[in-house]
Amino acid sequence: MPPTAAVAPNRNIELQQLVTLLRDQSSRAVDVIAGSGAIRAADGMLVLDGTQPQLGPDGVTMTAGTYTMNDIALTGIADKLGIPIAYLRRMAADNFGLLDVNVNSWLARTDRRFLVRCVRTDGGTGVARAFLSDRYNRIDNLDVLMAALSGIRDAGVRAEVTGCDLTDRRMYLRVVSPEVRVVAPRLLANYRSPFDGRRGADLPYVSGGFLISNSETGCGAFSLAPWIRVEVCRNGMTMQHNARRRAHLGSRMTDDDGVVAASAETQRRNLDLITSRTADAVRSFLNVDYVTRMVRELETDAGAPVDDPDARIKLVGQRLRYSDEQQAGILAHFIRGGDLSAGGIMHAVTSVAQTLTDADAAHELEATAVQAMRVAAYA
DSSP states (O other), rough: OOOOOOEEEEEEEBBHHHHHHHHHHHHTEEEEEEGGGEEEEEEEEEEEEEEEEEETTTEEEEEEEEEEOHHHHHHHHHHHHHHHHHHHHHHHHHHHHHHHHHHHHTTTOOOOOEEEEOOOOOOEEEEEEEETTTOOOOOHHHHHHHHHHHHHHHOOOHHHHHHHHESOOOOEEEEEEEEEEEEHHHTTTTTEEEEEEOTTTOEEEEEEEEEEOOOOOSSSSSSEEEEEEEEETTEEEEEEGGGEEEEEEESSOSSSSSEEOOOOHHHHHHHHHHHHHHHHHHHHHHHHHHHHHHHHHHHHHTTOSSSOHHHHHHHHHHHHHHOOOHHHHHHHHHHOOOOOOOOHHHHHHHHHHHHSSOOOHHHHHHHHHHHHHHHHOOO
């Protein structure tokens, strides 16, 4: 049986579902600027002073809020306080008391401030989803999404959002133009889809598009990268060397400690920048001449023969740090794809990426596909 692309709940979701998820998350978000004296660990959870509203006889007062820590927040604490992450994870799993002692001891030895990004939950205890520097520039996924859609409209080029992914680490948005289609016979002549066996020679087209990604939790910059889709199998190749990025690092926040909200001016500047960059990306990347150049660039190395697939894929896997499981999947897809060339390895990497339920792992793997082809070609 050919492999099928299994999906997780927030993998390959529709645009409207993404909007609904982001609006819900935004309504429950709590961003806190806190000095080390206002942060402590208790029973393996993070306690932040002045973050939980409580109704009493004298009205609403802000009390200490308690937040469970996800792995991203744990990683941020490990990085900021100099605690080995493997040790911190072990304490979070097996010994809350020791975790409290370690975190509180190191917090007591610094006078720094931090940005802690949380979400409130229905049960009263929220979730700390990131522990960041107070210089972190918040560019939220919902703002990125709305600004990007405005940029697509402003560019005046027909483009469609063909798929979205949302994880605790990143948001991904794939955009393709049905009007920007290029014939790529050399790239697809010997290839067939590992999913349904259709031949690239019968549908030798790639479509132009781009990939938008963003992190709210310190797991990467906002980026726009050219992305071309092979129509016979819907594999996507990201052209990393032409990507445009904006880091989430700004000037140190000068607000008083406590719950913070982005100013209207800050939001407007971020939205204007993302809208204009998206419009520029549409005009630059959704262009037949540009996609043709990208295809010809890929074809330069794609035809290199692969005489010993097992050895060559092991070499590629070592260079690009693929797991044994990923290497086995790539070899299986390479054989099913029938293209015994370096280009066939690129196709195999992108088709395996489609089958992964972990969106972050899928995009990380897909992003290496062109590099995998070049390693295979020049090995």
